[in-house]
Amino acid sequence: MATAENGSSEPKFRWIGTRPVRPDGVDKVRGRANYGADHALPGMLWGKVLRSPYAHARIVSIDTSGALAMEGVHAVVTAEDLPEIAPEESKIGEGPTNYRDLSRNVMARDKVLYHGHAVAAVAASSPAVADRALAHIEVEYEVLPHVLDGDDAQSPDAPLLHDDLYTKGVEPAPERPSNVASRVEMGRGDPERGLAAADFVVERSFRTKAVHQGYIEPHAVVATCGEDGRATVWASSQGHFMIRAYCAKLLGMEQSQIKVVPAEIGGGFGGKTTVYLEPLAIVLSSKSGRPVKMVMSREEVFRATGPASATRIELRMGCTRDGRITGAHARLEYEAGAFPGSPVGAAVMTLFAPYDIDARAEGYDIVVNKPKVAAYRAPGAPMAAFAVESVVDELAAKCGIDPIEFRLNNASKEGVQSTFGPKFKRIGNVETLEAARAHPHWKAPLAPNQGRGVASGFWFNGGMQSSATVQVADDGTVCVVSGNPDIGGSRASLAMMAAEEFGIDIERVDPQIADTSSVGYNDLTGGSRVTFATGMAVVEACRDAVRQLRERAAAIWGVEIDGVEWADGEARPTKGGGELEPLTLRDIALKAARTGGPITGRASLTARGVGMAFGVHICDVEVDPETGKVDVVRYTAVQDAGRAIHPSYVEGQMQGGVAQGVGWALNEEYLYDDDGRMENPGFLDYRVPVASDLPMIDTVIVEVPNPGHPYGVRGVGEVPIVPPIPAVANAVASATGIRMTELPLSPPRVLAAIDESRG
Amino acid sequence: MARRHVSTTINGEAVDFLCEPHQTLLDALRDELQLTGTKEGCGTGDCGACSVVFDGRLCCSCLILAPEAEGAEVETVEGIATGGELHPLQRHFLEEAALQCGICTPGFLVAAKALLDSNPDPSETEVRFALAGNLCRCTGYDKIIRAVLDSAAELRGEA
Structure with missing residues (x-):
């Protein structure tokens, strides 16, 4: 857990870079913190969802009378109870979302498009009664042929999910609908010329399966909706303002009619950036006149909430004998699930970011009869990195060049034209590669059957809108109010920045996350943006409050504000300002009533100056040649954090990203039967890594401060899931001599490859 | 369905509650006793979020029926800290x-x-x-x- 310092004139901080206990910590180790399913209200009913038993079918009729006649059943909802929504692109979620599709994903209308698609919901006096009521809803289906695979979906005779879906982004516009929702293309230079001039060209096809974010907390909500049409929603999500906006849109309500109170969130990783239950709970409450609680089962989470896309990527990349990449071309096909909107656009953009090369990529967004994908940590990037970093590894080997040296030879850096448009600003790509090369892990000996892999990863990081308020109490303590659910320690980092700005002890800062009616608008917790963008809002709000504190001190002293400076939690006269005694934050706060009233700092902003970030991971595996089982035996993650506000939580993001990426590489996959039913919708058969599957995960935080943030923050949550898949695959290739191009690298698949290579 | 009366001991304290016969101990803790520190992540004994110590044995409370708690000693996360001191x-x-x-x-x-x-x-x-x-x-x-x-x-x- 080393920190590689960069630059010589490091500013000295009191709190930034230290490791205080998080302010919300005690409640979380005592079992007192309230997560989505922990809220309850008097007279509350329990809501449950009836889900489609078919992957693709027309809904002929729904008869809810049997359920409604049951004792204890208070309301039933179908698509008939929701307004029909016109197509309109949402601007606020993570990844492309169309409100018409979102509405039809929340509740099927006319057709069901995947096994598990919601068709009706009930509210009843207990979960057991609600479950029984679902069995009394009669749905008549006309079963349609389904398509589960992106390849099959593109065939001319494939069943169509949407008969009004025409591929966007192709010229001329297609005359017939298809399952290909869109095509995007992007690049730099003339890669074909470079490929033709290459000494070595590697061409590979890669496949990855759908995987789930796997947050431990299932989706949960409690909603009340009164006779006045006003609703209050308690929910666990990555953005309560997102829930308010989506529910208003889908239900034809005004945003002022809905208040959303954020619960603690039990993991999201991008998967809680949309709505599933919330609109249904509001309508059930409205129809029953009672509060309604809805909690998904784990099986529902798997069957009906967003996995990450299954993908197929074809990649050609060439280089000269001395290790200079001359060109690359990629074709990416990403499954979107039942509605358009895979992260293939982001994949096309991130794919070649670590390299200063001429390259082009074309991406296809394909609908299939599987649940609509949702964002998953650096959406789209890990699968693309699997392809690029595997091929880079092969090219380095062909040249006989150390794979880190090879990456350094081709590394993008400040001023380089990216393949996605802008020139890179100050980035830490080279610094992370150098830190990885210098780490003892890189040169450590390997045992028999072991291999080592290295891989780079990139993520843009997000800015977007944030608001914060800072209230100074008359005892000189400070309440910092913001509006992003704290998914992994952001209260701590926001409180630390506030303590730094005021120059006070962190114990005197109370960071709170307010509901949608109690703080200015905040975009959701996603894109690794909270410590960066909401942190920027908190810093601005603190500076606003400090300016007011200086004004008050100036008024008390009878001087101009320029005669007052702020340091270490007190107002001091500037040099030459005479013998005035400093006024502490508490001194000034106590006099606030007589000097102009309460001191409240505010900031609302769209954060600019996002710091893009890179990581390099080194992975050692041991492959059992008899069983094909792959064990990760050593792992080191290097990442440019810009500046680590709370290094423990930066390390935690890196370690967590590694664990998810290792699971994705080795075990996790959605398995479907021929009828389109997921065969492994539980943690027994969908195997995420457990403690005994992993070693300690060493971390190196590189700090190349982002000039666009007051403390240099870049955002750390997403980069670390990008390199693990290729780092593992490259390590397996090093251990076995076999290049695996299809995930997961599960024992049967690895064993089959070993057997095949033995002949 | 008649609700069952259960007398048990939770974190050293004698406790009574009513539950449905099919209800899990996890649901009884959370919904009948408001001990929501014990979490549900899967309901199938695969995630451990609902771990309790039941008569001295580490268990998933989602796999125990609430009526089985009759006469038992149950320890939950709420009982780990003592006298205002964290463990x-x-x-x-x-x-x-x-x-x-x-x-x-x-x-x-x-x-x-x-x-x-x-x-x-x-x-x-x-x-x-x-x-x-x-x-x-x-x-x-x-x-x-x-x-x-x-x-x-x-x-x-x-x-």
């Missing part, structure tokens, strides 16, 4: 940032305490296998394992 495990989890979202934390604390009560000096491998029934999706387990090992050392008087 060393709770303190080390906080000091070493062994939680991110925190939803799995109650289950890990219950399982880790059960481990240290029976094995005060576990190796890293023993800790990893003892906690293999508890899923964490945020931390990669590194800081959890360190916090448990450091708690064990403190409880042995070595730290």
Whole structure:
């Protein structure tokens, strides 16, 4: 857990870079913190969802009378109870979302498009009664042929999910609908010329399966909706303002009619950036006149909430004998699930970011009869990195060049034209590669059957809108109010920045996350943006409050504000300002009533100056040649954090990203039967890594401060899931001599490859 | 369906509750007794978020029927701290940032305490296998394992 310092004139901080206990910590180790399913209200009913038993079918009729006649059943909802929504692109979620599709994903209308698609919901006096009521809803289906695979979906005779879906982004516009929702293309230079001039060209096809974010907390909500049409929603999500906006849109309500109170969130990783239950709970409450609680089962989470896309990527990349990449071309096909909107656009953009090369990529967004994908940590990037970093590894080997040296030879850096448009600003790509090369892990000996892999990863990081308020109490303590659910320690980092700005002890800062009616608008917790963008809002709000504190001190002293400076939690006269005694934050706060009233700092902003970030991971595996089982035996993650506000939580993001990426590489996959039913919708058969599957995960935080943030923050949550898949695959290739191009690298698949290579 | 009366002991305190015969202990703790520190992550005994100690044995409370608690002794996350003092495990989890979202934390604390009560000096491998029934999706387990090992050392008087 080393920190590689960069630059010589490091500013000295009191709190930034230290490791205080998080302010919300005690409640979380005592079992007192309230997560989505922990809220309850008097007279509350329990809501449950009836889900489609078919992957693709027309809904002929729904008869809810049997359920409604049951004792204890208070309301039933179908698509008939929701307004029909016109197509309109949402601007606020993570990844492309169309409100018409979102509405039809929340509740099927006319057709069901995947096994598990919601068709009706009930509210009843207990979960057991609600479950029984679902069995009394009669749905008549006309079963349609389904398509589960992106390849099959593109065939001319494939069943169509949407008969009004025409591929966007192709010229001329297609005359017939298809399952290909869109095509995007992007690049730099003339890669074909470079490929033709290459000494070595590697061409590979890669496949990855759908995987789930796997947050431990299932989706949960409690909603009340009164006779006045006003609703209050308690929910666990990555953005309560997102829930308010989506529910208003889908239900034809005004945003002022809905208040959303954020619960603690039990993991999201991008998967809680949309709505599933919330609109249904509001309508059930409205129809029953009672509060309604809805909690998904784990099986529902798997069957009906967003996995990450299954993908197929074809990649050609060439280089000269001395290790200079001359060109690359990629074709990416990403499954979107039942509605358009895979992260293939982001994949096309991130794919070649670590390299200063001429390259082009074309991406296809394909609908299939599987649940609509949702964002998953650096959406789209890990699968693309699997392809690029595997091929880079092969090219380095062909040249006989150390794979880190090879990456350094081709590394993008400040001023380089990216393949996605802008020139890179100050980035830490080279610094992370150098830190990885210098780490003892890189040169450590390997045992028999072991291999080592290295891989780079990139993520843009997000800015977007944030608001914060800072209230100074008359005892000189400070309440910092913001509006992003704290998914992994952001209260701590926001409180630390506030303590730094005021120059006070962190114990005197109370960071709170307010509901949608109690703080200015905040975009959701996603894109690794909270410590960066909401942190920027908190810093601005603190500076606003400090300016007011200086004004008050100036008024008390009878001087101009320029005669007052702020340091270490007190107002001091500037040099030459005479013998005035400093006024502490508490001194000034106590006099606030007589000097102009309460001191409240505010900031609302769209954060600019996002710091893009890179990581390099080194992975050692041991492959059992008899069983094909792959064990990760050593792992080191290097990442440019810009500046680590709370290094423990930066390390935690890196370690967590590694664990998810290792699971994705080795075990996790959605398995479907021929009828389109997921065969492994539980943690027994969908195997995420457990403690005994992993070693300690060493971390190196590189700090190349982002000039666009007051403390240099870049955002750390997403980069670390990008390199693990290729780092593992490259390590397996090093251990076995076999290049695996299809995930997961599960024992049967690895064993089959070993057997095949033995002949 | 008639509700069943259950008399049990939770965190050393005698407790009565009414439940439906098919209700799980987890649901009874959460919905009848408002002890919501015990979490549900799967309902099938695969994630460990609902870990409790039941008559001295570490169990998933989602796999126990509530009426089975009759006459039993149940320990939950709410009982780990005593007299306003955090247990060393709770303190080390906080000091070493062994939680991110925190939803799995109650289950890990219950399982880790059960481990240290029976094995005060576990190796890293023993800790990893003892906690293999508890899923964490945020931390990669590194800081959890360190916090448990450091708690064990403190409880042995070595730290």
